[in-house]
Amino acid sequence: MTTDDGLAAAAELFKVLGNQSRLRLLRLLEQSPRTVGALAEAAGLSQPLVSQHLRTLRHAGLVSVTRSGKESIYEVADHHVSHVIGDALEHVHEPDDSAH
Template sequence: MDDNLEPVAELFKALSSPSRLRLLRLLADGSETVGHLATASGLSQPLVSQHLRTLRSAGLVSVERAGREAHYAIADEHVSHIVDDAVKHALET
């Protein structure tokens, strides 16, 4: 049972940044471009891109290219549930 905890630890590592959590919450409403995410989050475009790379490598977001634009989206609904549940739990204490 405890042999497969490394991927779980990596998931929590990817979720450990408030900026990445903010981006995931923004993506819960639908796919967005880096530019829109930067404006909505108040982060710079390079920083948003860096966070999205981390989230993508963790399998939390997917990307679809349309010409020169990349549209990022939540990989599956489980991701939104994990983030929402964590936020609710943290605010209860």
């Protein structure tokens, strides 16, 4: 295995996760599957912006969509990513011990 195995894919994943609004949407979807309208309201974002972010998240394989009549219900497709986000949030909330 070379040191580059998977690094490009991981870098692409971090690019997708490198947006605060997309992280917020993923955190909301961890709680429960939701429609675009429900996500927009909960996140305080416009529906077109939420739709754009969901397209990016779907393309990256991080969310999936189920159609129910005219509604589309989104949910987290890869729960490993939920752990990555949770670990990142824990990391940023840890006290800074570098000064010691």
